[in-house]
Amino acid sequence: MKNKLLRYLIRRFFLYLIIFLISLTAFFFFLNLVPGDPVTRYVQELEARYGLATPVSEEIIKEYKEAFGLDKNLFARYTSYLKRLVLNFDFGPSFVAFPTPAFQLILDAFPWSIGLLGVAVIVSWTLGILLGTILGWKRESKGASFALVLGLILSQVPTYLLALILVMVFSFVLGIFPMGGAYSPLIEKGFNLRYIIDLLYHAFLPAMSLILVYTFGTMISQRALVINILGEDYIKLAEAKGLKSNRLISRYILRNTLLPQTTGLALSLGFIVNGFFLIEWIFNYPGIGRLFMTAIRQMDYNVLMGITVNTMFWVLTANFIIELLYPLIDPRIRR
Amino acid sequence: MKILRAILVFSLILSFLSLSIPVMAQEYPVPREQAVVIETDTNYTVFDKANPFAPRGSQWGSGWHQVANEWDWYINYATGETIYWRITGWKYSKDHKSLYWYIRKGVTWNDGHPYTAEDVAFTINTLIKNKDLIGAGNVENVASAEVVDPYTALIKFKQPEYRFHQNLRMWGGITIVAKHIWEGKDLKDFSNWPPVETGPYKFYKYYKELNMFVWERDDNYWAKKVFNKFPGPKYVIFRMAPPPDIDLADFVKGGVDAPLPHIFTWDMIKAAQRQTKNVVLAPYMDAVSQGICSYNCAKYPTSNRDFRWAIQYLLDRDKLARTYNMAEKSYPTMWPWPAWKSLHKWEFPEIKAKYGEEMTYNPKKAEEILDKLGFKKGADGKRRTPKGEPLSLVLLTRPAPDVGYFHAKHLSDELAKIGIEGIIKSVDPGMFGELVNTGNYDISFDVLDVAVAFPNDIYFFFLSFNSKWAKPIGEYQTAGDRGRSRLKSKLLDTVTEKMATLDPESPTYMSLAKTGLDIWYKELPSVPLIEKMFVQTFSNKYWDGWPAEGDMYQVPYQWWPSFIFVLFNLKPSK
Numbered sequence: 001m002k003n004k005l006l007r008y009l010i011r012r013f014f015l016y017l018i019i020f021l022i023s024l025t026a027f028f029f030f031l032n033l034v035p036g037d038p039v040t041r042y043v044q045e046l047e048a049r050y051g052l053a054t055p056v057s058e059e060i061i062k063e064y065k066e067a068f069g070l071d072k073n074l075f076a077r078y079t080s081y082l083k084r085l086v087l088n089f090d091f092g093p094s095f096v097a098f099p100t101p102a103f104q105l106i107l108d109a110f111p112w113s114i115g116l117l118g119v120a121v122i123v124s125w126t127l128g129i130l131l132g133t134i135l136g137w138k139r140e141s142k143g144a145s146f147a148l149v150l151g152l153i154l155s156q157v158p159t160y161l162l163a164l165i166l167v168m169v170f171s172f173v174l175g176i177f178p179m180g181g182a183y184s185p186l187i188e189k190g191f192n193l194r195y196i197i198d199l200l201y202h203a204f205l206p207a208m209s210l211i212l213v214y215t216f217g218t219m220i221s222q223r224a225l226v227i228n229i230l231g232e233d234y235i236k237l238a239e240a241k242g243l244k245s246n247r248l249i250s251r252y253i254l255r256n257t258l259l260p261q262t263t264g265l266a267l268s269l270g271f272i273v274n275g276f277f278l279i280e281w282i283f284n285y286p287g288i289g290r291l292f293m294t295a296i297r298q299m300d301y302n303v304l305m306g307i308t309v310n311t312m313f314w315v316l317t318a319n320f321i322i323e324l325l326y327p328l329i330d331p332r333i334r335r
Numbered sequence: 336m337k338i339l340r341a342i343l344v345f346s347l348i349l350s351f352l353s354l355s356i357p358v359m360a361q362e363y364p365v366p367r368e369q370a371v372v373i374e375t376d377t378n379y380t381v382f383d384k385a386n387p388f389a390p391r392g393s394q395w396g397s398g399w400h401q402v403a404n405e406w407d408w409y410i411n412y413a414t415g416e417t418i419y420w421r422i423t424g425w426k427y428s429k430d431h432k433s434l435y436w437y438i439r440k441g442v443t444w445n446d447g448h449p450y451t452a453e454d455v456a457f458t459i460n461t462l463i464k465n466k467d468l469i470g471a472g473n474v475e476n477v478a479s480a481e482v483v484d485p486y487t488a489l490i491k492f493k494q495p496e497y498r499f500h501q502n503l504r505m506w507g508g509i510t511i512v513a514k515h516i517w518e519g520k521d522l523k524d525f526s527n528w529p530p531v532e533t534g535p536y537k538f539y540k541y542y543k544e545l546n547m548f549v550w551e552r553d554d555n556y557w558a559k560k561v562f563n564k565f566p567g568p569k570y571v572i573f574r575m576a577p578p579p580d581i582d583l584a585d586f587v588k589g590g591v592d593a594p595l596p597h598i599f600t601w602d603m604i605k606a607a608q609r610q611t612k613n614v615v616l617a618p619y620m621d622a623v624s625q626g627i628c629s630y631n632c633a634k635y636p637t638s639n640r641d642f643r644w645a646i647q648y649l650l651d652r653d654k655l656a657r658t659y660n661m662a663e664k665s666y667p668t669m670w671p672w673p674a675w676k677s678l679h680k681w682e683f684p685e686i687k688a689k690y691g692e693e694m695t696y697n698p699k700k701a702e703e704i705l706d707k708l709g710f711k712k713g714a715d716g717k718r719r720t721p722k723g724e725p726l727s728l729v730l731l732t733r734p735a736p737d738v739g740y741f742h743a744k745h746l747s748d749e750l751a752k753i754g755i756e757g758i759i760k761s762v763d764p765g766m767f768g769e770l771v772n773t774g775n776y777d778i779s780f781d782v783l784d785v786a787v788a789f790p791n792d793i794y795f796f797f798l799s800f801n802s803k804w805a806k807p808i809g810e811y812q813t814a815g816d817r818g819r820s821r822l823k824s825k826l827l828d829t830v831t832e833k834m835a836t837l838d839p840e841s842p843t844y845m846s847l848a849k850t851g852l853d854i855w856y857k858e859l860p861s862v863p864l865i866e867k868m869f870v871q872t873f874s875n876k877y878w879d880g881w882p883a884e885g886d887m888y889q890v891p892y893q894w895w896p897s898f899i900f901v902l903f904n905l906k907p908s909k
Contacts (some may be wrong), residue, residue: 036769040811042390059467060390097380098391104379112544165578172584178362179581179590180544185364282578286544294378299765 005327028081031301032074038095038299067093068238068301079306091306096294102302105291106310112182113287115199117276120207124214125265128290129257131215132222133249136305140226148223155216159275163209164280170205177205180284203245206283220262224256259330266322269315355768362589363572364549368877370570371594371905373398373893374582378547378575385530387510388461388468389523391898397548398573401898402536403445404510407436407503409780409897410791411618413887415676418900420518420558421450422503424468425455429494431838436488436503438899442533443560446512447554452488455619456480457514459490461522468522473508474573480896484838497521497838505896531556535566552630567888568878579603587611593893598870600660601735615873615881617891620673622788625738626650626864628781629771635719637728637777641704643859647694648701648779649749652864669694671783671855671863677791683849690856694863702753702899710755718754727756731776734761739780742864746778771819774808780817783861786817788789793848797831800824820860827854880904 032133051257065071067090069080084090093104135144178201183189225288229235229238230253238252248258280289288307295303345645363370373397383549385399386392393399409418418825421442426435441884442450459480459550462471477492477499490499502509516531535558536550551570558564576582576595582604586594587610596619599607608614630637630646637643652667659665669691672678705711709721718726727751732743740761747757771779787796804818812818837844871891873881882891889900 034766036765040772041765042769060469063467064390094380096391108543152686164578167581168584172588179585180361180577181546183540184362185547186362282581284546284575284577288380288545297378328877 008327009324012320012323016316020253020312021314023316024309026080027308027312028078028305029074031304032077034299035060036072036273036299037065037068037070038301039070041299042095051145058269064098067098068095080134083254085309087144092302094303096298096303102300105303105307106288109286109288109291110284110310111274113280114290116203116207116285116287117210117272119203120210120214120276121265121269121272123207124211125261126217127211128215128218129222129254129261132219133254134258135219135223135225136226136230136251137222137245137249148220151216151219154212155220158208159213160278160282162213163279164207166205166209178202179188180282182286203285206279208286209279210272210276213275214268217268218261218264220263222257225260227252229253229256259326262322262325266319269318273311273315346437353810361574361585364542364547365570365572365676369568370549370572370574371568371593371647371878371902372574372578372591373401373898374591374595374598375894376576376595376598379543379548381542382541382543383528383672384527385527385532386523386525386722387512388465388470390469392469394755396573396575396682396894397541398536398550398571399532401573401894401896402532402550402571402902403530403532403538404896405532405534405899406505406896408500409505409900410610410677410789411889411897411900412622412675412677412788412791413882413890414678416742425500427497427838428761431497432492434490434496434499435483436487436490436500438486439561440486441557442603443557444516444533445537445555445557446513446516447532448513448515449485450533450557451485452482453485454514455488456482456780457518458509458511459488461517462509462513465522469771470509473502473509475719485855493628495836497836498792498794501792504790506789506863533707535564535902536571537838539570548573550572561854562660564903566899567880567907568902571902580662583607583853586614586872588873589874592874594872594876595894596892597661599870599872601662602660604872605874611874611876613874613876615883617769617871617873617877617882617887618868618884619871619891620675621782621869622673623667623782623785624671624778624865624869625782625867626742627737627778627862628783628860629779629820629861631777631779631808631821632858633774633776634728634777635643636708636710639708640858642710643862645701646703647748647859647862648704649746649753650696650742650862650864651696651745651749653696655745656865658741659738659865659868660736661738662870665868666866668863668866671796671861672787673866677819678788681787681793681848681852683852686847686852686856690750691693691744691851692718697751705753711755716754717756718719720751725756726754727758728777730759731767731770731779731792732759732761733764733767733781736759738865743780747779755885772812773810774806774812774821781834781866783863784817784819793851794831794839796833797827797834797851797855800827800855801831802828802856822858822860824858825861827851827858830854875908877908878905879908880906 024098039061069077084092093099094102094105098104098211135147138144146199167179170177183198184197184201190197235252238248277292280287281293284290291303292307295307338621364370364461377396379397380392381394383392384392405421407422408420411418421439423437423439425437436452436455438450438452438455446452459474459477462468463477463479465471476494476496478493481489481490492499501507503511511529516527517628526682535553535556539549539551541548552566552569554563576598578584579598580592580597582591584604585591587607604616643717656665656667668674669909670682705718710718710726712718716719720726730743730747732739736738743759747759750757760776770776784796784799786799787793799817800820800822802823804812805821805823808820832846834844834847834851837847865902872892873879888904890897891901892898
């Protein structure tokens with residue numbers, strides 16, 4: 001049994017590595033095959049914005065192309081990128097904030113995104129499972145039917161649309177939440193209660209844009225799973241034995257829905273990250289999403305690659321960890 | 336259930352907390368009534384740097400270019416007036432091999448140090464010595480810069496020079512730096528932070544995560560004593576614009592005083608007017624007119640000038656002006672520059688009489704020309720080239736709602752009516768530049784060349800169409816807007832070269848300008864269609880005195896360095 005489990009883990013790990021390398025390579029070539037280069041674009045922008053009467057000197061263009069490896073051919077760029085990444089964990093200099101390393105910008109933005117996204121995913125997943133279980137359990141009540149309709153509607157609303165609605169209602173009509181930003185400029189940054197409350201207060205609307213949509217999505221799938229399980233013989237037997245509802249739900253129903261729900265979470269992580277990028281832009285939230293938007297506008301290869309590699313790493317790692325957890329959740333996999 | 340209850344309680348606490356803090360939709364670190372809030376479309380990534388010589392040496396839209404840094408002289412494009420700001424004037428020697436630059440007494444940097452000829456000479460000599468700095472291209476013809484006395488700089492040229500003064504005007508390309516600050520520094524790395532400049536505002540604070548820069552009025556600002564000019568607002572806040580719908584709601588609430596002028600459509604502006612009386616409208620023409628920004632003159636059939644004229648007859652300027660969506664109205668135009676007062680002198684009546692009538696919508700005439708050129712219709716109603724090949728044109732544009740897209744669509748529809756396929760290729764701005772610069776298109780739609788507007792000198796306009804910029808198709812042209820059409824006209828080149836050696840004030844200059852313009856219209860490498868109107872909106876909830884329709888005392892665009900002249904005019908709203 002131990003050998004089987006070990007084989008399972010090794011197989012999953014190699015698969016994880018292969019998917020990571022293929023995704024990285026695909027994105028590198030996709031990005032680098034887009035016609036044009038950031039240096040030429042930037043020089044044009046410079047000339048247009050600053051009204052330079054004379055074109056920027058060839059020396060500047062040459063120097064920048066060298067700094068970003070744009071003077072080499074595509075394959076040489078790819079191998080040197082891989083080498084740099086694997087040996088030194090170096091993503092190269094950023095273009096939007098040259099000469100700051102791209103990784104530094106990502107590191108600065110990362111905690112904001114993880115804080116917001118982590119909380120939103122955990123809350124929406126937990127809440128969705130709880131609500132879905134209740135809806136499934138009390139499926140014939142009027143309240144459950146109403147909640148189902150509401151959930152069906154809300155789960156299909158794009159997060160960015162919900163974000164706009166929340167801003168309009170809570171910031172402009174009711175005036176109780178700020179329209180964006182991560183904290184108030186009136187409060188000094190630091191590890192103190194006032195600042196922490198302010199951070200939570202500013203994160204509330206962006207988090208709710210994600211939580212509302214994903215909670216209802218999880219709720220609907222959980223309801224369907226619960227209803228399915230309720231028809232099983234072992235549930236009827238447990239009921240006939242006179243088991244209390246609480247015990248029945250926690251031991252027999254919830255446990256059996258956890259595996260598909262965990263898989264569902266793993267699969268939906270990519271979509272959640274996608275939606276999150278737009279949310280950060282709408283709320284002017286200083287995370288990875290906003291940085292990604294900036295990097296796209298200026299074709300900052302290194303920042304784009306850095307964010308994508310990091311996102312791929314985290315999504316794939318989360319999937320990998322979830323797969324590692326399967327044997328714990330479902331003993332059948334261990335056998 | 337316990338978890339649910341806990342979440343509910345947490346939400347309630349948060350709501351009460353939020354109610355106890357009186358918030359505006361957007362929070363600011365300084366009293367709102369003392370600050371003017373200006374928007375930019377840039378996500379800030381460069382902090383602690385105000386270095387004009389290095390790429391990424393400063394942050395565009397942070398306010399440094401707008402309210403801290405100044406230029407020696409300005410043109411008020413709204414009135415046509417020349418503003419001698421940090422200088423009292425200039426004088427070229429008779430042979431135009433040197434230029435005397437007269438500095439105004441009393442101008443100081445914000446650290447109290449006087450602004451002198453030393454600063455001018457230091458900057459120019461620095462650029463001469465360091466060819467890899469931004470601005471070095473502007474001093475290629477300069478031999479040296481010397482200090483005659485503290486208030487007179489002497490700039491010596493290698494070859495006679497007639498337009499060097501343009502380099503020190505707003506958007507001129509050479510930013511003068513303080514010698515006492517910059518001397519002995521690594522010019523590419525020196526941060527100059529907090530910036531030592533001569534402008535009316537000093538750096539106060541930035542908020543990286545909030546995309547916000549705050550500038551504080553310099554109480555010792557030199558122009559207060561010299562010109563009695565002093566800005567009304569104590570603070571200027573620059574922030575990144577949120578998405579348009581949120582921005583509009585914030586504007587209505589008074590969260591922003593000067594939003595981006597191209598962020599709201601005309602319908603959105605009308606919606607704002609319905610919700611608040613605090614909307615001030617300042618519709619103004621962009622520095623460029625909009626139309627066919629370039630025909631690809633290196634590619635058949637747009638290489639044929641009669642063909643280019645035939646296409647021109649298919650464009651209905653009146654219709655395009657009526658359907659413009661960024662202002663209440665726009666205007667059809669035949670001029671490749673905006674209808675600014677400063678530029679009226681280039682609109683020669685003879686040229687207007689000769690070409691004004693011709694630049695109209697006349698599909699019949701277009702068909703006549705095409706027939707004459709051999710682009711005849713086949714039995715299927717489709718036109719073919721004289722060699723019998725199918726005729727189709729690639730119309731390059733940016734995606735809607737860019738104005739160019741609607742113009743391309745209009746031409747595509749008109750082309751279809753006369754049997755030509757117009758393939759609209761709408762691509763993102765970066766790709767657009769790439770395709771234009773490599774000559775991979777037939778007709779491109781965008782703003783026309785900006786060269787004439789800022790220097791107010793038509794020579795620069797002709798220079799943009801000089802044959803020396805025209806590279807073969809596929810080869811990248813890196814001369815900015817120049818050479819986009821890849822036109823090769825010996826006649827226009829000759830006129831431009833002659834103009835280069837003439838004083839723009841000399842009598843023969845205007846005559847040559849007229850000849851050049853005549854050649855340009857004959858060649859027609861671009862087609863002006865409409866004035867590109869933007870409605871700059873202002874909120875007068877906190878500040879009054881904005882330029883407005885009927886009182887356009889200054890160009891209203893808030894990202895221009897000339898916006899300091901607007902700030903001088905602002906007073907708190909009553």
